[in-house]
Amino acid sequence: MNAPALLCLALLAATVTEPTPMPVAAPPALVDVATVAPGIRLDIRYATAKNFTGRALYPAARCLLRPGVAERLARAQEAAAAQGLGLKVFDCYRPLSVQRAMWTLVPDERYVADPAKGSRHNRGAAVDLTLVDASGKELPMPTGFDDFSTRAHRDYDDLPPNVIANRAQLERLMQDAGFSGLPTEWWHFDADGWERYDVLDVPVPR
């Protein structure tokens, strides 16, 4: 065999024996906020019948979010704790199938995002929450969670001064951490850049 042919065989052998790279594990799509910010209190209403549908829609009371969104929420919790307060969340990631179930029960876009469009909650990039004091007691806010009246609007101002101040404090803490409030719901915040995340339909684990 001549020299070029030997070289050719050697190259072929090098190609065949080259180890295939190990697959890199994909980062998790969602993280449980309890592992990132254990101080955050949970009152996951859709895991109970205490919500506007009157039914439990999640199998477990968990707050799941995109990892980057959960880190921002952890920063908001740290800032709240520095003021002697804390965050209490009502809803985080919501599977698209649950969005469809809500829509079947209440097919009204004033109350429920059309599943054909998807909610920002379906992207793991939105959170519903309020402020609590050091003992865990909720601070007075304009309405309860999922109160779909104009009183829940962020610009509604026919309220006691302490309620306006509490709402503003929650908004400031969330904005500083990288969230923007929904104009019609004082409790709802979208992570800035939410549109970069896809709609998901992985179930909430038990």
Ligand SMILES: [Zn+2]
């Ligand atoms: Zn919401």
